[in-house]
Amino acid sequence: MFNFNAAHQESAQISNLDSIIIEILRSDVCPDGNLPSTLFPGAGSDGALFQVIDSRSGFPDSATICDALSDWDGDTSLVEYDEKTGRGYFRLVDSDAPAQGTVLTLHEPATLDENDWAEVIPKWVNPYADYFDPIEELIKQMAQKAYLEIHKMCELAHQRIDGITLNLKF
Numbered sequence: 594m595f596n597f598n599a600a601h602q603e604s605a606q607i608s609n610l611d612s613i614i615i616e617i618l619r620s621d622v623c624p625d626g627n628l629p630s631t632l633f634p635g636a637g638s639d640g641a642l643f644q645v646i647d648s649r650s651g652f653p654d655s656a657t658i659c660d661a662l663s664d665w666d667g668d669t670s671l672v673e674y675d676e677k678t679g680r681g682y683f684r685l686v687d688s689d690a691p692a693q694g695t696v697l698t699l700h701e702p703a704t705l706d707e708n709d710w711a712e713v714i715p716k717w718v719n720p721y722a723d724y725f726d727p728i729e730e731l732i733k734q735m736a737q738k739a740y741l742e743i744h745k746m747c748e749l750a751h752q753r754i755d756g757i758t759l760n761l762k763f
Contacts, residue, residue: 613661613699614647618680620690639690640672645679646696652679653701661699 621640628637645652653661658681659671668688674681691697 611649611701612647613645613649613653613658613701615643615697615699616646617691617693617695617697618642618644620693622690637687638684639688640682640684641690642682643680643697645681648679649701652676655681657701658699661701665697665699 619642621642623637623639645658654676655671655674658674662669662671662683666685666688668686670684670686672682672684
């Protein structure tokens, strides 16, 4: 039989400081996994009850857990979480929840302070500049030519209307 405590201790030793280790206590299988949740709400969504078993600084807050779960699987939604006990529940939309007893290592989102950005010089570069510049000039020339053609046609139309109006007898 697999020893989850030994596996947990081993993974805790090799995990980095910014990780949250959770254990799945219960896995709730969706009622019908073949139906999409967008058309049948909840039909294709599994859920899991979890317990935080290791974290760098006690039990993380709900926002940190939510972000870490979202980074682990983008279709994860934190339903409830108790910051005092480290126990919570999440749903996976149109996906399978991990089996009971599974130990997951989630990574906390990186936090940056002003010193991390001190030497970063924001510079916006259009990646398509070389591709669009010659085309842009050609489009401008064609638009100018089309404008002049339309202007000429409008002038001719006005002259014809004026000519017809003068020939009318009241």
